[in-house]
Amino acid sequence: MTKPPLTLWLAAPRGFCAGVDRAIRIVEMALEKYGAPVYVRHEIVHNKYVVDDLRAKGAVFVEELDDCPDDRPVIFSAHGVPKSVPAEAAARQMLFVDATCPLVSKVHIEAERHHENGLQIVMIGHAGHPETVGTMGQLPPGEVLLVETPGDVAHLNARDAAKLAFVTQTTLSVDDTAEIVAALQARFPSIIGPHKEDICYATTNRQEAVKAMAREADAMLVVGAPNSSNSRRLVEVGARAGCTYSQLVQRAADIDWRALEGITSIGITAGASAPEVLVEEVIDAVRARYDVTIEQVETAQENVEFKVPRVLRETA
Template sequence: MNAHVAPPRPGSETEAASRRPLSVRLATPRGFCAGVDRAIQIVERAIEKYGAPVYVRHEIVHNRHVVERLKAMGAVFVQELDECPDDRPVVFSAHGVPKSVPASARDRKMFYLDATCPLVSKVHVEAERHHAAGRHILLIGHGGHPEVEGTMGQLPDGAITLVESVEDAHRVMRPGQQPLAYATQTTLSLDDTAEILSVLKARFPELPDPHKEDICYATTNRQEAVKRLADGSDLVLVVGSPNSSNSVRLVEVAMRSGAGAAKLVDDASQMDWSWFESVHTVGITAGASAPEPLIQALIAAIGDRFDMTLMDDPGERETVSFKLPRALTA
């Protein structure tokens, strides 16, 4: 763990000597993952190449600041394709879309770019493989989340049953004599998913494992990092938007892993400084759709009020990157 004492920022009204000491631990990894970075680049490059407006079906990623910045560049966010003109590019979000969406775009001869995270696309492929083999799929995930809607929309109605909780796992029934398989949303809690799977496998021992874990590397790495962070932190701050599944899971994991308290904040403006009473060590992390400047602004705000020692927690160094669509690189 590397530590350094953060100097007071220029213009700070309070001398360091008069401020209470505070240790701040910064998680590694944190913030943007490769899928989020690719999706944002797709929108940015589409605007650069084709001009504004470029339409985006649903939020490209679940972060308010990212969405507002792209709006300022010329992105127009819509809920459905019928809100888009035929003659402008449309981008599908990183969470994935039902098959009916690109089919509708093709029918209208629209130019579209699919920003679905490749790891979500992998779940789609696995679901299709199980369906082709005659298996009914139990999908572990959160109802109403765009990723779940996209995965369920890869197959005909009734081919997938959503399992949201341990209680669902105890209640779910096999459709007739059909063999079963399972898939998971990529941004779930590792521990919650393992608990649900243990119930499902006890009830249906023939359940096969996916070729690889559906929960993505970025979700896994950030949850493992926040577990380390929570151990010894009086307060853990997670930078992320409330509709970001992976950010919300980080708060839950931090609390389960021993943090004194854990809070989700969109940015530094949402800080409640009463949270810091009797706090000596603060952990900071960010969901996979939260930009690094938001994290640095949060650290700066803390540094303005405390005699802060900033420490970088060791963790997994991520080197994953995903290619952009050929239409944007040709």
């Protein structure tokens, strides 16, 4: 039986960003240097395939420091942690390695600097997301107010409307965030914003590629985990940019083929914590059903690299 023809649009850039790549290398290097087990507080990045792979190599994933023994190394995830976590680890004389993405650390430093200047912080982010929890936990309770939507801005109870600054989670929708920033600036004209966009380069680049791809593709598959903020934003951005069907899949087995019946083109991208091997798996699954022609949609090139902490670069 002849396979129907299909154009496969591949977004570039897609998949791993420099912060995710660094975090995974940190766990692997810690296992090499200290041996197994190495404990990791929270999923190192939000991807089941990556976490399972590291677990097989000897990483033990826990939710809290209480679940770690004092005598084994512990790694903090790429999303960042509240200040209380390294403080507790130091008090217990634990060996800990911080895998917080440097672009998340930049937001932490920014929030602290504004706090030192007497400003209260407004954080644009998702309640309960580990990055939001980590950033808000850099300052004492009440010093960071959270907003998730433009509507939340109207209910903000600021200490002093003239002494405010805002920061954002690094993995948000660029367009949604712009709407919230506009609402903040309308209500608090003197609010101070970041010197440079807090939403990271990788999030922005992947969303731009999806917007370009949405103009070409009948449907879109975003490879990523349900708890990955940046992956879920890619689904929303694709739908908003005109791609009538936008689906999040962890693995090829998750693809809803019935929903794709009758289409002639599919766009594929991957969130910043999804490895390329999963993209290849999805492409192979599409090839099995269609006569595929691959086209690339490239909107940026990335050559960012972050060093791992010195403690892991030093030989034992």
